[in-house]
Amino acid sequence: MFKLASRISLVFPHPRGLALLLAGVWMVAATAVAEPVLTGKTKSDAEPKMGTEWVRVKKDDRGRPLAMQVAIVRYRSTAGDDKVPVEVDLVGAVHVGDAAYYDDLNKRFEKYDALLYELVAPEGTRIEAGTKASNRHALGAMQNGMKDMLELEHQLEKVDYTKENFVHADMSPDEFFDSMKTRDESFLKMYFRMMGQSIAHQSTATAEGATPDIDMMKAMFAKDRARQLKIAMAGQLSEMESLLTAFGGEEGSTLITERNKAALKVLREQIDAGKKKLGVFYGAGHLSDMDERLQKEFGLEPVEIIWLNAWDLAAKSK
Numbered sequence: 484m485f486k487l488a489s490r491i492s493l494v495f496p497h498p499r500g501l502a503l504l505l506a507g508v509w510m511v512a513a514t515a516v517a518e519p520v521l522t523g524k525t526k527s528d529a530e531p532k533m534g535t536e537w538v539r540v541k542k543d544d545r546g547r548p549l550a551m552q553v554a555i556v557r558y559r560s561t562a563g564d565d566k567v568p569v570e571v572d573l574v575g576a577v578h579v580g581d582a583a584y585y586d587d588l589n590k591r592f593e594k595y596d597a598l599l600y601e602l603v604a605p606e607g608t609r610i611e612a613g614t615k616a617s618n619r620h621a622l623g624a625m626q627n628g629m630k631d632m633l634e635l636e637h638q639l640e641k642v643d644y645t646k647e648n649f650v651h652a653d654m655s656p657d658e659f660f661d662s663m664k665t666r667d668e669s670f671l672k673m674y675f676r677m678m679g680q681s682i683a684h685q686s687t688a689t690a691e692g693a694t695p696d697i698d699m700m701k702a703m704f705a706k707d708r709a710r711q712l713k714i715a716m717a718g719q720l721s722e723m724e725s726l727l728t729a730f731g732g733e734e735g736s737t738l739i740t741e742r743n744k745a746a747l748k749v750l751r752e753q754i755d756a757g758k759k760k761l762g763v764f765y766g767a768g769h770l771s772d773m774d775e776r777l778q779k780e781f782g783l784e785p786v787e788i789i790w791l792n793a794w795d796l797a798a799k800s801k
Contacts (some may be wrong), residue, residue, distance in 0.1 A: 521673045537554050550799075555790075557786055558573070559569070582641065595761055598764060600765075601653045601764065604651065666736070739768060
């Protein structure tokens with residue numbers, strides 16, 4: 484059951500192109516070198532409002548890609564002088580990344596009173612240390628293939644889920660499939676729903692002169708293939724956030740909406756138990772919906788943002 488659970492939780496194949504097919508829902512987060520924390524709603528008028536952008540490609544002043552980055556956004560309650568405010572960090576998850584990224588996350592996770600994580604699994608399930616991503620299932624094999632092709636590491640193998648402050652915050656497989664049945668959903672329907680979104684994005688990108696499929700083909704035959712593939716895929720992954728966000732909103736879905744409700748129910752329980760500093764470690768496609776819920780249902784406001792490097796895209800010195 485755990486293997487089924489981890490496959491559902493960590494991957495959902497995206498229909499657009501080889502890059503997104505391999506990537507699935509490998510969305511967001513980061514690694515070793517962090518940019519300075521920004522305070523206030525935005526860094527500048529040109530940047531999106533905090534809590535609306537979760538993954539990006541950082542470039543130098545000549546437009547050369549340096550890293551695929553993911554945001555950690557901190558939310559804080561308003562409290563009087565005699566009360567310690569609650570702080571909640573939304574930490575975007577990317578399921579294959581640089582080893583330094585996972586090392587950095589493990590250090591950050593130690594500082595939380597509670598770290599809530601995603602995994603469609605029975606209540607109380609723990610991921611044992613040294614767990615390996617399985618090749619026995621098609622999606623597991625896809626993950627491992629992507630890891631090897633891009634010379635990256637797998638989240639299951641690098642994040643230490645055995646820590647005492649880790650708290651499972653997701654649906655069980657029975658709850659997941661019951662919700663899909665109630666909503667008259669299926670993986671095929673979700674696939675075509677995402678396909679419709681991806682076609683619209685691809686049309687826009689083509690009109691703007693982008694050539695993602697050609698870029699992928701060029702990358703496959705480049706001398707520094709792993710780096711070029713990461714560059715080609717990073718640009719497409721940064722668009723996946725908006726595609727997955729389509730599964731939230733008013734219509735909602737089991738994949739995003741119902742799982743978010745389950746996660747934030749656990750968050751409420753942890754806050755009621757007296758926890759003051761909490762993290763929620765979830766795929767970036769979940770986080771725009773969580774941003775809205777934290778503000779409307781919990782009375783929390785975004786106050787800080789930090790960008791972490793999930794994939795190093797910089798050219799290596801010869």
